[in-house]
Amino acid sequence: MRGAEELRELVxxxxxxxxxxxxxxxxxxxxxxxxxxxxxxxxxxxxxxGEALGSEPRELLPAAxxxxxxxxxxxxxxxxxxxxxxxxxxxxxxxxxQFGEAVAVLAGDALLTEAFRLALSYETPLVARELADGTLGxxxxxxxxxxxxxADLASLNRLKTGRLFEASxxxxxxxxxxxxxxxxxxxxxxxxxxxxxxxxxxxxxxxAAHGVEETRRLADESAERALAALxxxxxxxxxxxxxxxxxxxxxx
Amino acid sequence: MRGAEELRELVxxxxxxxxxxxxxxxxxxxxxxxxxxxxxxxxxxxxxxGEALGSEPRELLPAAxxxxxxxxxxxxxxxxxxxxxxxxxxxxxxxxxQFGEAVAVLAGDALLTEAFRLALSYETPLVARELADGTLGxxxxxxxxxxxxxADLASLNRLKTGRLFEASxxxxxxxxxxxxxxxxxxxxxxxxxxxxxxxxxxxxxxxAAHGVEETRRLADESAERALAALxxxxxxxxxxxxxxxxxxxxxx
Numbered sequence: 059m060r061g062a063e064e065l066r067e068l069v070x071x072x073x074x075x076x077x078x079x080x081x082x083x084x085x086x087x088x089x090x091x092x093x094x095x096x097x098x099x100x101x102x103x104x105x106x107x108g109e110a111l112g113s114e115p116r117e118l119l120p121a122a123x124x125x126x127x128x129x130x131x132x133x134x135x136x137x138x139x140x141x142x143x144x145x146x147x148x149x150x151x152x153x154x155x156q157f158g159e160a161v162a163v164l165a166g167d168a169l170l171t172e173a174f175r176l177a178l179s180y181e182t183p184l185v186a187r188e189l190a191d192g193t194l195g196x197x198x199x200x201x202x203x204x205x206x207x208x209a210d211l212a213s214l215n216r217l218k219t220g221r222l223f224e225a226s227x228x229x230x231x232x233x234x235x236x237x238x239x240x241x242x243x244x245x246x247x248x249x250x251x252x253x254x255x256x257x258x259x260x261x262x263x264x265x266a267a268h269g270v271e272e273t274r275r276l277a278d279e280s281a282e283r284a285l286a287a288l289x290x291x292x293x294x295x296x297x298x299x300x301x302x303x304x305x306x307x308x309x310x
Numbered sequence: 311m312r313g314a315e316e317l318r319e320l321v322x323x324x325x326x327x328x329x330x331x332x333x334x335x336x337x338x339x340x341x342x343x344x345x346x347x348x349x350x351x352x353x354x355x356x357x358x359x360g361e362a363l364g365s366e367p368r369e370l371l372p373a374a375x376x377x378x379x380x381x382x383x384x385x386x387x388x389x390x391x392x393x394x395x396x397x398x399x400x401x402x403x404x405x406x407x408q409f410g411e412a413v414a415v416l417a418g419d420a421l422l423t424e425a426f427r428l429a430l431s432y433e434t435p436l437v438a439r440e441l442a443d444g445t446l447g448x449x450x451x452x453x454x455x456x457x458x459x460x461a462d463l464a465s466l467n468r469l470k471t472g473r474l475f476e477a478s479x480x481x482x483x484x485x486x487x488x489x490x491x492x493x494x495x496x497x498x499x500x501x502x503x504x505x506x507x508x509x510x511x512x513x514x515x516x517x518a519a520h521g522v523e524e525t526r527r528l529a530d531e532s533a534e535r536a537l538a539a540l541x542x543x544x545x546x547x548x549x550x551x552x553x554x555x556x557x558x559x560x561x562x
Contacts, residue, residue: 140411159392
């Protein structure tokens with residue numbers, strides 16, 4: 059069974075090999091956005107769910123990369139001056155800072171559409187349907203964020219972060235033709251865990267609203283819920299357990 | 311057999327009945343963009359191809375609306391200050407002028423994703439694949455346009471306008487499980503015709519580059535090519551012939 063680091067390398071290789079259908083200049087902007095590194099936690103999650111179910115990574119890589127492309131699209135648009143106005147991302151110029159706003163809007167659009175093209179490489183439409191549902195949830199969360207109209211932080215995060223995390227789990231099931239059933243609770247908990255630890259590392263979000271101690275407590279609770287959910291699942295979830303523990307204790 | 315005007319009304323009704331998955335405020339922006347009227351020529355084309363093949367509009371409406379949603383998404387993003395900077399569209403404030411830039415970026419993203427959700431309501435992934443291919447072509451064309459890097463106007467239009475027109479024809483075939491075969495030439499000619507007449511009405515594009523007379527000649531040539539392509543197709547293409555003639559002679 060492959061560990062998380064090996065799965066991450068498979069994701070990096072698959073992302074590096076993707077070819078895009080656009081004009082050279084647009085592809086360069088798309089590539090810039092995608093090559094920024096990052097933890098690739100969502101596609102690794104997809105592959106790790108697949109491992110637990112006995113799928114080969116090869117079968118899952120298009121779905122895993124599709125999820126990462128949606129995540130990357132969201133970063134490219136979120137960084138725009140009209141939204142979060144971030145001119146750097148992971149120590150490099152953000153896409154709009156490097157290529158201009160117009161190209162960044164279009165590069166985000168292209169990433170989102172390429173994500174669907176990848177998810178549509180399967181014979182079943184169910185993979186792409188999960189991706190569409192997760193993406194719409196995420197966009198809704200982003201809307202609540204930029205308009206500051208969320209009822210509370212937890213429901214904002216359930217949409218903005220949670221829905222694409224859920225999709226990264228569910229697409230792996232859909233590739234196999236399995237029903238989500240028992241995986242729903244795991245998918246939800248792991249998204250919450252990721253966001254809470256993110257807030258702990260950045261000192262914002264939940265930390266700003268409720269303090270470090272309470273956020274740590276909620277994060278640990280989410281990790282426990284995710285592990286308890288894995289206990290209920292009849293599969294070799296050892297890699298996933300390691301991922302959850304890694305997410306709970308990560309320092310970057 | 312239903313005429314173009316009847317098909318257009320079916321499209322309007324179906325668009326009016328669409329429900330979106332996002333938060334209320336985002337849905338309002340999406341609805342604003344979609345309710346702007348317009349000729350609905352792409353989805354009417356989808357339904358008219360379906361009529362020629364003996365499909366019921368009901369079967370084709372999700373695909374037809376999906377194409378219109380992609381078109382609407384492209385308008386919302388094109389109107390942004392960083393791109394064409396248009397604060398009105400069809401006599402009403404454009405989406406960003408009404409709701410702000412951030413919401414317009416997200417409303418465009420939501421429209422594109424909702425388009426895929428609609429195209430994914432079919433059991434076959436081929437409808438959504440055609441949509442993805444057409445959308446990527448269109449985004450590529452938009453990139454060439456904003457960066458002024460197209461080799462020539464014809465190849466720009468083939469992407470920016472042509473590819474989504476093609477998709478509006480091809481999705482109708484995919485819904486039926488038919489292969490594009492003989493329809494390719496029709497799809498291409500009708501897209502070129504639409505763009506050339508648009509340039510004649512707006513006095514820009516081909517008209518600015520080559521003059522009215524040459525543009526009119528090319529438009530008539532495209533119309534003839536589209537009609538000749540229909541002659542080769544073994545189906546009742548009478549509504550489509552009417553559409554082509556309507557496009558060739560339209561004054562708005």
